[in-house]
Amino acid sequence: MNWAFQNPIRLEGAVRRHFESIGYTAMLTLWRRKRMILALMAVAALAAVVVLLKSEKRYTSNALVQVDFGREDQTGNGRQGGGLSFDVSALVETEARFVRSRAIARQVADALAAAPGGEPVTERRIQDLMRDLTVRNDSRSYLIEIGYTANDPKRAAEITNLFVDTYLRNRSETSFAAARRASDWYAAQMKEARTALEAAENAAGDYRATYNIVDTTADGGALQQQKMRELVSQSNSASLARLNEEARLERANRAVAEGNIPPDIAALPQIQRLIESRETARRQVAELSASSGERHPSVERARALLSETEARLREEVGKSVATISEDVGNARRLEGELEESVRKAKLALIDNKSREAELRTLQGRAEATRSRLKTLTDNYVQSQALSDLKPVVAQVMIAAEPIETPSGPKASLILGLAILGAATLGAGLAFLLERRDTGFHREDEVLPETDCTCLGLVAATTGAAMRLDIAARRETMRGIAASLGLTAFQTSAKTVLVTSALPGEGKSLLVDSLALSLMEMGRSVLIIDASPCSEPDRDTRPALEDMVADTASRRQFLESRRGEPMPVLQRRNANLRNSLPLVVAGHMAPLSVIQRRTGLSEGGAVFANAGIGDLVKEASSKFDVVIIEAPPIMLVADSLILAQVADVVIQAVRWHETPKATVNAALKRLREASVRVHGIVLTGVNMAKYQTYYSFFRSPSTRKFRKYYAAFD
Incomplete structure (x- = not known):
């Protein structure tokens, strides 16, 4: 079937009816198994009631502590110190985490163990104290709510106040020694970084001066590469000229061997004059032979002149071939000199590249040391600002008192969760039983x-x-x-x-x-x-x-x-x-x-x-x-x-x-x-x-x- 031609409204209606049918069938399945689901819910509710009746009542006592940071900005959103801005809500959250820390719980456990009839300090005792402790803070205020849950309301109030007292004592005794130690550490690291930066910069300068490196940027390398390309171009031209001269010499030698005059030599002025003289002598010999006979003295003189002209022509051709040979030798020598120059330029370029790379490595080390020094300087300034801040002052706003009303267990929550879980289990069992039933229903x-x-x-x-x-x-x-x-x-x-x-x-x-x-x-x-x-x-x-x-x-x-x-x-x-x-x-x-x-x-x-x-x-x-x-x-x-x-x-x-x-x-x-x-x-x-x-x-x-x-x- 080609779905491209189907009515989209009809298809949408069919899909909707399909899912409606599935939902309706699922609800009918739950309705058919309603007795099982209701029975499970009743059993779960009864079990929850039994658990509530047997569970021991818990009491929670709370105390309020106000944190005073001493100096606030005008907007109330942050705290200024040393030119830096701090989020007050983050500082309050830090104090709350400090109250919840294991160190405070350990000190409270020690105080309880020191009291008459106190339990010995164990890891389980510390974990129990941390589990029953609740600490809440509001980001819009400086209040921290400290609570503790116990089986006795008086015990809950006592341990809550003990947590508050332990926190206040630790806060009053705590100073900014850690910030001072951090400041001293940053100062020592800054000194080492400055020494390392000076050594790195000196090493880079000495290397540059030793190898006479003026420019390590891309422009300096481009000039050297351009010079290299020019030498290579000249070498290629010399090779081409040498090949031309060798070809010219080969043609001249072949023509001489055949008794001919090479065309490029025949174009020379002196060669042309000799060729014209030879032709003139040949015509005279022919004319005199025709008019006076072969043995006439004038014919003999004309032939002698022709022989002399041809000898001179061969001599000039030989000189021209020798000149071409010299040109071939000069071309070969020039080609060799240019190839040597190219080789030396390549070696120089490779050597210069390696030295520039080494120099850049030295400069990179110096730059990394400079960045580390900047980071250390910023951290040093921040630690100095933190060490200059006033200590956080906290005071008890409301002390913990025994509350006779139980805070747990929450009957409505436990009962609701039990019924909801039983209903979910019953629905799952209903669908499984329906899936297992493979007979005809309708x-x-x-x-x-x-x-x-x-x-x-x-x-x-x-x-x-x-x-x-x-x-x-x-x-x-x-x-x-x-x-x-x-x-x-x-x-x-x-x-x-x-x-x-x-x-x-x-x-x-x-x-x-x-x-x-x-x-x-x-x-x-x-x-x-x-x-x-x-x-x-x-x-x-x-x-x-x-x-x-x-x-x-x-x-x-x-x-x-x-x-x-x-x-x-x-x-x-x-x-x-x-x-x-x-x-x-x-x-x-x-x-x-x-x-x-x-x-x-x-x-x-x-x-x-x-x-x-x-x-x-x-x-x-x-x-x-x-x-x-x-x-x-x-x-x-x-x-x-x-x-x-x-x-x-x-x-x-x-x-x-x-x-x-x-x-x-x-x-x-x-x-x-x-x-x-x-x-x-x-x-x-x-x-x-x-x-x-x-x-x-x-x-x-x-x-x-x-x-x-x-x-x-």
């Missing part, structure tokens, strides 16, 4: 849990309203018969199989009640009780085993269609004693019963026989309705066999007792055998308790139902 739970319709509720028989229960059960059976198509106007179903998951589910009561209701509706009914018998039946009437094995006996019994005597039905179900039909005009109601005589061990021989199918088929032709009471499906496999010859299968489930998982397991077993369960009937329903799963009180409609049955039945 009719509308059956379909969602089992995918089967709930055909009806069979009320449990109560002695107080037996007649009304019989009337309600009869009408329930008539409704079930109509739902299953068993009435005279409905001929779709002839054979009904009634089974259950476990024994004791009210299956027999359901079968007999349904049969009696059909009988009253004018339908002839045959009950086949296929449940095993625990003891051999001495009845002379034909049993189920006889009907299956003997065809003659079966036909004789079915042809007779005789009604059963009353004792037989009463023996089957004692709850039907008051609901059996009456004899009309000497004719017994058309209701017959075939009971099983043997136990479980003979079940295979009985139900494996094809005669069981013939019995049901022939009985369907003689009786209007055949009701088969089958054994529990979870214990015996007979129900799976009998279900194959039944038109309708219903399952009896004990209300509030049979677990839902067991019911579902039985249904699963039937469905795996291709048996369709047409519905479930809840038996043994306590109608008064059943209403508590819907509302807090009995519904007015229920009273109307009973009134209706009482008036017309």
